[in-house]
Amino acid sequence: MDPPESEIRVGDRERRETDDRLRLAYNDGVLTLTEYDERDALCWAARTRGDLEELVRDLPPPHPPDPVTEELPEPEPPNPWVHRWRIAAIAGAALLGIGLLFGVPAVGAADGMSFFGSRAVTTLDRNAVDVGVLFGTVHVVVPDNVRVRTSGTVAFGSFTCAEACSSGNALQREVVVNGNGAFGSVDILRQSQLNRRIADHYHHHYDNYYDDDDD
Incomplete structure (x- = not known):
């Protein structure tokens, strides 16, 4: 028992x-x-x-222990340069992958590269221009008396040459614009076309200024 x-x-x-x-x-x-x-x-x-x-026997039942709270350290403020380098690394890797996939040169912008921004390149008396673009825009300005031929590939972007490529003859000097990149645009403009855009921009702001002044 x-x-x-x-x-x-x-x-x-x-x-x-x-x-x-x-x-x-x-x-x-x-x-x-x-x-x-x-x-x-x-x-x-x-x-x-x-x-x-x-x-x-005569003691009260033991109370559960107080929960332990651990104070976490305050996060450090983000470093903007670190963030920019991360974006650059990701974008570079993306461009390299696109280059391998589509046969587009990852880096081939001897005359101008637009990376998350916008820039202009002038041809002057040159017969060839080599530009690159990644999440940005490159404006290529050519003289009025030349004919333009384009080459290269902008993956997931645009290659604009409406007026500059639509006119010209075999006697005119040829300018080859080679553009490569991804997620951006290459915009080819004649000098006169660029002048018109500047004038339209100026008149637009001029008219808006005086309209606001009249109010």
């Missing part, structure tokens, strides 16, 4: 658990120092579960 629960013998593991319970009661002010010392001595001399239960 098994002995009663209170007569089962205990070891140091049970004594430590009871001692922790007594120490918690003392820290909470439930036991005085004298009471804790007396019960602690009886705890380590206990032989059965009944001996240990007698020491904590």
